[in-house]
Amino acid sequence: MTLSRMQIDRLGDRLRRGSLADSDLRLLDQYRRSFGEAYEKVVDAIRNQLQLDPSGRPAKSTSSIIEKLHRESIRLVQVQDIAGCRIIVADRAEQERVVAALRAVFPAASVVDRRANPSYGYRAVHVVAQISGQSVEVQVRTSLQHAWAELSEKLSDLFDPAIKYGGGTDEVREVLVSASELVEQVEAREGQISDLGAGIAELHQLSAPEDLPQRLPDLLRRLAEARARISERKAKLGEVFNQMIAEAERGEAS
Amino acid sequence: MIFLIEYDRPRGHIVQFKVFSDSERAAAQDIRLEIELNLNRSRVDHEVVLLEAMSEEAVRRTHRRYFENPRQIVESTSGGDAPP
Numbered sequence: 001m002t003l004s005r006m007q008i009d010r011l012g013d014r015l016r017r018g019s020l021a022d023s024d025l026r027l028l029d030q031y032r033r034s035f036g037e038a039y040e041k042v043v044d045a046i047r048n049q050l051q052l053d054p055s056g057r058p059a060k061s062t063s064s065i066i067e068k069l070h071r072e073s074i075r076l077v078q079v080q081d082i083a084g085c086r087i088i089v090a091d092r093a094e095q096e097r098v099v100a101a102l103r104a105v106f107p108a109a110s111v112v113d114r115r116a117n118p119s120y121g122y123r124a125v126h127v128v129a130q131i132s133g134q135s136v137e138v139q140v141r142t143s144l145q146h147a148w149a150e151l152s153e154k155l156s157d158l159f160d161p162a163i164k165y166g167g168g169t170d171e172v173r174e175v176l177v178s179a180s181e182l183v184e185q186v187e188a189r190e191g192q193i194s195d196l197g198a199g200i201a202e203l204h205q206l207s208a209p210e211d212l213p214q215r216l217p218d219l220l221r222r223l224a225e226a227r228a229r230i231s232e233r234k235a236k237l238g239e240v241f242n243q244m245i246a247e248a249e250r251g252e253a254s
Numbered sequence: 255m256i257f258l259i260e261y262d263r264p265r266g267h268i269v270q271f272k273v274f275s276d277s278e279r280a281a282a283q284d285i286r287l288e289i290e291l292n293l294n295r296s297r298v299d300h301e302v303v304l305l306e307a308m309s310e311e312a313v314r315r316t317h318r319r320y321f322e323n324p325r326q327i328v329e330s331t332s333g334g335d336a337p338p
Contacts, residue, residue: 020294022291022294022295025287025290025291025294026287026291029283029286029287029290033283036279043306053307053308053312054307054316055305055306055307055312055313055315055316055317056305056306056307057303057304057305057306058279058304058306059283059303059304060303061301061302061303062290062301062302063263063299063301064301085306086316086317088315088316143331144331146316146318147327147328147330147331150317150318150319150322150327151324151327151328153319154266154318154319154322154323154324154327155324157263157264157266157319158263158264158265158266158324161263237331238328238331241327241328241331242325242328244324245324245325245328248324
């Protein structure tokens with residue numbers, strides 16, 4: 001039996017109010033299962049056409065749905081990530097390639113780029129595919145964006161559910177944003193390295209041999225400098241991540 | 255592979271972890287619902303979620319928060335977290 005929009009939104013109202021009956025949970029389960037076919041189409045396309053292995057979450061958990069309904073004041077039918085999956089890539093360059101490939105496979109998809117405008121420090125690209133009128137969200141994160149997101153989620157679990165949405169103490173908020181900015185800086189440097197590496201490869205291929213002695217040392221020096229700066233920033237990021245934990249623990253104790 | 259996780263958020267640890275084959279999705283969904291109904295009746299606020307991945311290693315990497323404490327998550331980053 002297909003649920004009507006009115007049934008779904010009334011269910012959303014009950015979820016928001018709390019005190020759920022068995023029948024509410026069964027109805028929610030039915031609604032979530034209705035995304036199964038769309039979810040499978042998206043994951044199959046990613047696996048077969050892009051040769052990537054996403055981890056999927058065919059149905060958002062009840063607690064996460066309820067939190068979202070409270071947080072965003074939206075109707076249940078408007079929740080875009082009932083079903084979704086996640087792809088973790090090495091760096092920004094690969095993230096760009098994967099997002100472009102997803103757009104090609106799902107031309108009607110909307111793309112939410114949270115790198116330029118992070119949400120409380122959360123950076124990632126979300127590609128929301130539309131399959132037969134249903135949304136399936138594909139999260140594409142770099143390893144560093146993912147580490148930040150997982151740490152933020154874990155601290156929210158342990159200390160304060162509001163942390164990942166800009167809540168918690170001022171100190172926690174500041175250190176979360178600071179860590180997120182460091183992630184951005186490291187990834188920007190990685191982009192420079194990638195460009196320099198491409199420049200060196202191009203030089204090897206295109207330049208006359210007599211150009212090499214002049215241009216190659218400069219590129220190699222810049223490459224080494226960029227790598228050194230990345231190492232510094234990554235070490236700093238580790239420190240700030242540990243500071244995040246310490247501030248969250250302190251916030252809970254106070 | 256399908257992974258069913260019952261997770262105690264405030265304590266940050268897994269209460270139940272079950273593994274199903276891809277062909278057992280309906281059974282996994284039924285069990286997920288049963289667990290959730292029982293938790294709701296006893297007013298226990300645990301998150302119950304189904305995840306799918308090619309391997310347990312993959313799901314542990316993409317959903318670290320269920321499996322690791324905050325310091326382990328940080329350590330995995332400094333160790334040069336290899337993407338799948």
